Amino acid sequence: MSMIGTRVLRKEDPDFLTVGGLYVDDLAPEDALWATFVRSVLPHAKIAGVDSSEALAMPDVVAVYTAADLGLVAHSGNPLLNAEMKRASLAIDTARYVGEPVAVVVTRTREAGVDAAENVVIDYDPLEPVLDMHTSADSDVLIHPDAGTNIAFQIPSSGEDIFADCEVTASLSFANPRLAPCPLEPRATTARWTTTEDGRPFLTQYATTQGAHGTRDALMAKLGIEADQIRVVTPDVGGGFGAKNGGYPEDIVVSEVARKLDKPVRWAETRSESMLGLVHGRACHFDVTIGGDRSGKVTALKVHMTQDGGGHAEIACVLPFLTKVVACGVYDIEKVDFSATSVLTNTMPTGAYRGAGRPEATHALERALDNFAAEIGMDPAEVRRVNFHTPDAFPLTTPTGANMDTGNYEVGLDTVLQTADYAALRAEQARRREAGDSKLMGIGLCSYVEIANPMSNGEYGSCEIQPDGSAIVLTGSSSHGQGHHTAFAQVASELTGIPIERIDVRHGDTAEVPRGGGTGGSKSLQIGGSAVWLAAEEVVKLAKDIAADLLEANPDDIVLDVSSGEFAVAGTPAVAKSWAEVGTAAAEKAGKNLQAEIDFNPPGATFPFGTHLSVVEVDADTGNVTIMRHVCLDDAGMMVNPLIVEGQVHGGVASGVAQALMEEFSYDADGNPLTANFMDYGFVSAAELPSFERIAMETPTDRNPMGVKGVGESGTIGATPAVQNAVVDALSHLGVRHVEIPATAERVWRAIQSAS
Numbered sequence: 001m002s003m004i005g006t007r008v009l010r011k012e013d014p015d016f017l018t019v020g021g022l023y024v025d026d027l028a029p030e031d032a033l034w035a036t037f038v039r040s041v042l043p044h045a046k047i048a049g050v051d052s053s054e055a056l057a058m059p060d061v062v063a064v065y066t067a068a069d070l071g072l073v074a075h076s077g078n079p080l081l082n083a084e085m086k087r088a089s090l091a092i093d094t095a096r097y098v099g100e101p102v103a104v105v106v107t108r109t110r111e112a113g114v115d116a117a118e119n120v121v122i123d124y125d126p127l128e129p130v131l132d133m134h135t136s137a138d139s140d141v142l143i144h145p146d147a148g149t150n151i152a153f154q155i156p157s158s159g160e161d162i163f164a165d166c167e168v169t170a171s172l173s174f175a176n177p178r179l180a181p182c183p184l185e186p187r188a189t190t191a192r193w194t195t196t197e198d199g200r201p202f203l204t205q206y207a208t209t210q211g212a213h214g215t216r217d218a219l220m221a222k223l224g225i226e227a228d229q230i231r232v233v234t235p236d237v238g239g240g241f242g243a244k245n246g247g248y249p250e251d252i253v254v255s256e257v258a259r260k261l262d263k264p265v266r267w268a269e270t271r272s273e274s275m276l277g278l279v280h281g282r283a284c285h286f287d288v289t290i291g292g293d294r295s296g297k298v299t300a301l302k303v304h305m306t307q308d309g310g311g312h313a314e315i316a317c318v319l320p321f322l323t324k325v326v327a328c329g330v331y332d333i334e335k336v337d338f339s340a341t342s343v344l345t346n347t348m349p350t351g352a353y354r355g356a357g358r359p360e361a362t363h364a365l366e367r368a369l370d371n372f373a374a375e376i377g378m379d380p381a382e383v384r385r386v387n388f389h390t391p392d393a394f395p396l397t398t399p400t401g402a403n404m405d406t407g408n409y410e411v412g413l414d415t416v417l418q419t420a421d422y423a424a425l426r427a428e429q430a431r432r433r434e435a436g437d438s439k440l441m442g443i444g445l446c447s448y449v450e451i452a453n454p455m456s457n458g459e460y461g462s463c464e465i466q467p468d469g470s471a472i473v474l475t476g477s478s479s480h481g482q483g484h485h486t487a488f489a490q491v492a493s494e495l496t497g498i499p500i501e502r503i504d505v506r507h508g509d510t511a512e513v514p515r516g517g518g519t520g521g522s523k524s525l526q527i528g529g530s531a532v533w534l535a536a537e538e539v540v541k542l543a544k545d546i547a548a549d550l551l552e553a554n555p556d557d558i559v560l561d562v563s564s565g566e567f568a569v570a571g572t573p574a575v576a577k578s579w580a581e582v583g584t585a586a587a588e589k590a591g592k593n594l595q596a597e598i599d600f601n602p603p604g605a606t607f608p609f610g611t612h613l614s615v616v617e618v619d620a621d622t623g624n625v626t627i628m629r630h631v632c633l634d635d636a637g638m639m640v641n642p643l644i645v646e647g648q649v650h651g652g653v654a655s656g657v658a659q660a661l662m663e664e665f666s667y668d669a670d671g672n673p674l675t676a677n678f679m680d681y682g683f684v685s686a687a688e689l690p691s692f693e694r695i696a697m698e699t700p701t702d703r704n705p706m707g708v709k710g711v712g713e714s715g716t717i718g719a720t721p722a723v724q725n726a727v728v729d730a731l732s733h734l735g736v737r738h739v740e741i742p743a744t745a746e747r748v749w750r751a752i753q754s755a756s
Contacts, residue, residue, distance in 0.1 A: 001563075003490040004706070007643040008500065010486045012479075021236030024188040024206045025268045032190060032264040033062055035254050036113030038103040038120045039276065040095035043311075043346035043671030044143070046125040047093055050103055055119040060112035063261065064120060066103050067092045070256045075222065077313050080321075084147035085313040085344070089222065089249035089256075095124070096143055096311030097347050098673055099276030104253050106265065129346040129671040133285065133308040136343035143311060143344045150344045152313040155320055157339035162300040166291030169300075170375035172368050175740055176360050177664040178283035178308065180275050180681060181353050183480075185238025187278060188268035189251045191258040196229065203230045203255060207247075210240040211478050211518015212508045218247030223255055234508030237480035241655075242352035242520055243278050244480065245315075250277070275676045279316070280665055281353020283308040284360055288368035294376045296386040300335040303327055303364055307342040309350055316350035317342035322357030322454050328398045329365045330409045330449045330609055331387040336399040346671050352520065354655055355450070355713040359720065362448040366721035367738075370444075370728065374737060380725070381417060384447050385410055402451060404607045405701045412633050413447055415695055416611045420631045425615060433733050440618040441628075442730025446722040449609040452636075452710030453523035456605050460515045461531025462597035463492055463539045467587050469565070469580030470502040473535075474597075476516015477528030478507050482712060483644040484524060490640055491529050491706070495536040497562035498579055515599075522608070522710025525640060530704040531600035538596035543567065546582045546594065551575065606701045606709040610634035612653075612718035616726040623749025625661055625727055627688070632718060633695040636711035645711050646694055652715020653692050658684035659716075660723035662742050682742060731755065 015021065052064035067073075067090040074086035091102045103120055107113040128141050136150045143150055163169050190206040203225065209215040209232075216232040219225075237244065250267055258265040269277060284307045291300035309317040320340035327338045373383040388409040389396065397403050422443070429441045460476035473492050477484060484507065489500040507513060517523070540560055547567035548555040559570045566576035586594035615629040632653060639645050662682030666674045675681040700707030720741070727743045728736060734755040739748060 003494040003500065004640055006490065006641065008486055008490055008641055010483050010644065011489065011500065012483065012485050023185055023236050023238060024190060024208045027206055027235060028190045028266040029192065029264045032266040033261065034107050034110045034113045035257055035265050035267040036105045036107065036117045037101045037250065038105060038117045038122065040091065040098055040100040040102050042095055042124050042126055043098050043129040044127040045095045046127060047091060047095060047102060048123040048125050051121040052103070054121070055105060055116040058112065058116050058119065060108040061105065061116045062108065063106040064103060065257060066090060070253065070260065072256065078315060078318055080318050081152045081313040082147045082149070085144045085152055087312045089252040098671060099348060100311065101249055101253065104257060106257055106261065131345055131347065131667060131671050133306050133343050133345055136345055137341060143346060151341060152309050152317040152344055153320070153342040155324060155338065155340040158337045160337060162302060162335040162337050163289065163291040166300055167293040168376055169289055169291040170372040171289040172371045172738060173287045174367060174738060176282045176284045176286065176363050177741060179281045179353060179659060179663050180665045181241045181243035181278055181281060182683060183239030183241060183244065186269045186271060186274040187244065187248065187250065189254050190264065190266040191255040192264040193259050193262060200229055201225070201259065204233070205230070205255060206233050206235065207251060208237055208244055209234050210244045210480055210520055211516065212510050213476065213516045214245060214518050215247050215251065216510050219251065219255060222247065222252045231511045234478055240480040241354045242356050245352060245520060272677050275681065276348060276673060279314060279351030280310065280348050281350060282360065283350045286364040288364050290368050290372040292372065296376065296378050296383045298331060298333050298372065298387050301328065301333050302337045305340040307340060308347065309342050309344050310347045311344060312349045313344065314349040314351050316352070319352070319357035322451065323361040324400050325402045325454065326358055326361045326449060326451050327365065327400050329362060330389060330407065330447050332389050333387070333399065338400060347667055354716045356521065358450050358713065359717045362446065362717050363721050366446045366448065367724060370725045371737060374732065380445050381413065381422065384413060384445065403604055405604070405703055406699050407449065407607065407609050408699050409447060409609060412609065412635060412697060413611045415697065416613050416631050416633050419693065419695055420613045420629065438620040440620050440730040442616045442618060442726040444614045444722045444724065444726025444729055445611065446718045446725065447611045448717050449607050450522065450710070450714055450717055452521060452606045452608055453527055453602065454521050454605055456602055457517045457523060457527060458599055458601035459517050459527040459531045460513065460597065460599050461528060461535045462595060463532065463535040464593050464595040465539060465543065465579060465583040465586065466593060467580065467584040469498065469578055469583055470504065471496065471498050473503055473505045473532055474513050475505065475507045475528045475532060476513055477524045478519045480519065482519065482524060482648065483641065487525055487640050487644055488529055488532050491532045492536045495533065495540055497560060497565035522712040526606055526704050526708050526710055527600055527602055529640065529708065530706060531598045533705050534598040534600055535596045538598065539594060542594055542596060543582045546586045547577050550577050550581065550585055602703050604703055606637065606703055608634065608636045608709040608711060608714050610714055610718050612722035614722040614726040616723065616730055618727065618730040618748060620752060623745040623752060625743055625745070625748060627657060627690050627723065629693065630657070630690055630719065631693040631695065632715065633697055634711060634714040634718065635697045635699050636714060637709035638698050638700050638707040640706065640708065642696060648711045649694055649715040650692055652713060653719045654684055654689055656716040656719025657689060657723055658682065660720045660741050660743060662744065664742050
């Protein structure tokens with residue numbers, strides 16, 4: 001039986017569901033000291049002094065350190081950003097958001113650290129906070145005075161009049177609110193220094209990260225050590241969603257404290273710390289104009305994106321670049337003018353979160369497209385159909401530079417409409433409106449395309465045969481819930497015939513895996529899995545040479561029966577050699593196990609696509625929104641494990657629905673967080689979600705040997721605009737043209753009242 005396309009239960013799950021996983025905080029040495037961070041309580045202030053005398057006198061307190069004590073200096077971030085917007089791992093002279101680490105307390109117990117941190121007195125000189133992304137660029141208050149501006153990154157407008165030939169235009173301004181990623185496992189890190197054989201310091205760091213090698217590189221840069229002086233280990237990771245990338249300030253500080261004290265040091269954040277210290281996502285605003293004719297054909301699109309970068313210039317400030325690439329979505333639009341301005345505010349820095357720029361592009365386009373459809377009085381489904389790229393147009397390059405591989409958008413839309421019985425839904429909506437029903441029904445669509453592996457990264461993979469016939473697969477990718485251990489084992493099993501239960505997939509240890517790009521951007525299977533595929537192909541080729549010696553035959557005549565995992569001479573299967581025999585012979589002959597390793601470098605990104613349809617019911621008396629149905633088709637190319645794909649889409653849709661209806665991290669007028677725990681933040685549960693209806697469709701790509709695309713972010717990308725469009729559609733007969741997200745009951749009720 002082929003392993004590709006088979007619904008194999010995840011190998012990881014039995015342990016997770018019984019004994020549990022092994023996380024960073026589980027693996028800390030018993031003698032490790034605890035680090036507790038003292039965080040700014042003001043959004044913008046000069047730090048006049050830090051008095052730690054009272055804390056140092058408390059029981060079990062070992063030390064209290066500031067940036068000066070640890071020799072920390074400020075560094076520039078991404079080279080595309082303003083180089084003068086520097087950051088130190090502990091604030092040196094200015095606090096720039098509530099929650100920014102200012103000092104660190106080191107104690108023998110965790111409880112002592114919590115008590116001592118409350119007794120570190122920081123002398124603040126308050127500064128006026130900058131909180132509005134729309135006024136930040138022109139503000140006289142500079143968050144990083146040396147930069148001379150609050151603008152971190154810009155994409156200029158073309159300045160052309162792209163609407164001169166348009167029969168009709170429709171404009172809309174709207175927000176994509178700030179979100180907290182909320183992984184189930186908050187961050188944690190443990191650091192221990194030892195000495196190498198040649199007398200140099202050596203750091204071992206256990207890190208809650210999406211990529212051990214990326215974290216290693218960040219630590220090297222900040223700690224001034226070489227690659228052979230550091231080992232980063234990433235055990236089980238309880239979710240990341242893009243936010244657990246690279247090296248955070250706390251990771252650097254814990255390592256410096258461990259070096260200074262020459263003792264192992266551990267840190268694990270609380271949920272409230274996570275809400276204030278883990279990068280936020282989205283936090284942007286769009287001004288969109290669509291131009292075209294009354295037949296529904298869109299000929300021009302103008303988008304300006306304002307990105308809120310928070311208190312420091314991090315990766316989110318350059319994400320508008322990715323938003324621009326897929327700004328046209330699935331549509332053949334002749335003229336596109338995309339511009340962006342990323343500014344800083346005195347809020348938590350923003351970063352990559354589940355889609356990182358691509359959900360923002362889809363949100364901007366799909367919400368504006370529905371507005372255009374309303375302007376010309378055309379069904380939203382038909383407007384989409386009129387503008388789709390056709391399958392024979394691929395591969396194609398869009399006006400914004402997306403080099404797209406394959407797509408079959410109209411079939412995807414029609415399949416969703418047929419499955420949902422779109423005509424019947426519209427008829428029911430009309431019936432309710434005619435009857436004056438207070439339960440208002442809305443139908444929302446979103447047709448999207450995503451760029452998966454947007455930077456066209458490569459990945460490492462290897463396959464090693466043990467003398468007993470089992471295999472070890474190494475990958476530079478990193479799992480934090482995606483099912484890598486199962487999917488990658490299926491890939492290796494497909495080519496070797498070794499049962500997946502005898503294939504051990506390993507990742508996340510820089511001492512074992514020589515290089516890797518980690519996980520993010522929906523790239524794991526399409527590049528990490530492809531590297532494993534090619535490594536397995538190569539190891540089979542090498543094994544045939546060994547089997548040929550054992551069978552006294554020509555290697556060209558050796559065939560592998562993957563159903564039995566045995567090598568034989570073509571035409572004479574009765575005499576065969578097993579993987580165990582081949583593996584043993586290879587180890588005896590070469591003095592090492594049979595192994596092949598590959599660095600797969602793809603020719604480009606892939607472009608998953610899909611259509612979501614959401615049906616909502618709005619209570620006209622209260623504004624409450626209930627999701628009645630959510631039908632989704634997410635085409636990620638060929639599926640290795642449809643069960644895992646369904647799980648990825650399920651989680652993504654839940655995330656997208658939550659953004660549309662309840663999630664928003666907010667601050668008050670003084671810059672104080674209002675949603676710093678799950679009591680206040682709109683965290684979705686199963687009670688708010690329907691059973692999603694998923695439709696499978698496979699449009700392969702030619703950019704990797706398996707024809708696979710990414711799927712980790714697709715559900716999120718499609719769900720949010722579909723739900724928002726459904727809410728607006730439910731109120732459209734009242735004259736409502738837009739409702740901001742999250743579409744809370746109060747916000748929807750106010751829209752109804754305003755329309756009335």
